[in-house]
Amino acid sequence: MARTVGSSGPKTAQSIREAGLRLIYRHGYEAMSLRQLGTEVGIQSGSLYNHIASKQALLVEIVLDHMQTLIARLDAALDGVEGPAARLEAFCRLHLTYHMTRRAEVVIANMELRSLEPDNRAAAVALRDAYETRLTDILREGAACGQFHIEDARVTTFAIIAMLTGICMWYRPDGPRSQEELIRIHTELAMRSVTGG
Missing domain, CATH: 1.10.10.60 (Homeodomain-like)
Known part of the structure; x- marks a missing residue:
């Protein structure tokens, strides 16, 4: 080029x-x-x-920009959404859509944390934790009002995120299922995992 x-x-x-x-x-x-x-x-x-400034600085920019964008988009998606079930659905939709369309950023942010220098890695992990905490808060809210039946909100957070994130490894725009179908299927799986339905 x-x-x-x-x-x-x-x-x-x-x-x-x-x-x-x-x-x-x-x-x-x-x-x-x-x-x-x-x-x-x-x-x-x-x-x-x-x-x-350096090759490391380029990696830091890519990883931090990815996490900051993901958090900002999640906050926008959750804005005005009431109730834990609706908020969990909004989380799933945002997470899946982003991960189906930003595969390179997702893979780099997940796989190259190991390549970040300690301070840079700490900054990336803090952003990742902030993102995960938003889901944990939704799950705790759902458990507190009796809508969700979960044993451990943090473990459930990790399980749901792992399931949803996996889509970026196999999704293809020309595959047999549309984005909307995949969002529906994954969201139903996530909802059943917390409601027992």
């Missing part, structure tokens, strides 16, 4: 981020080299430092 003549700094920075996302997803963080990234963008590897 050759750099466009006269491209601006912000445009090049965006190209670097997009190329980094593709390469890390395809090859893994450790295997991706800055030379490879520069070639993908169409600039010398040394010129990358005009736009990113």
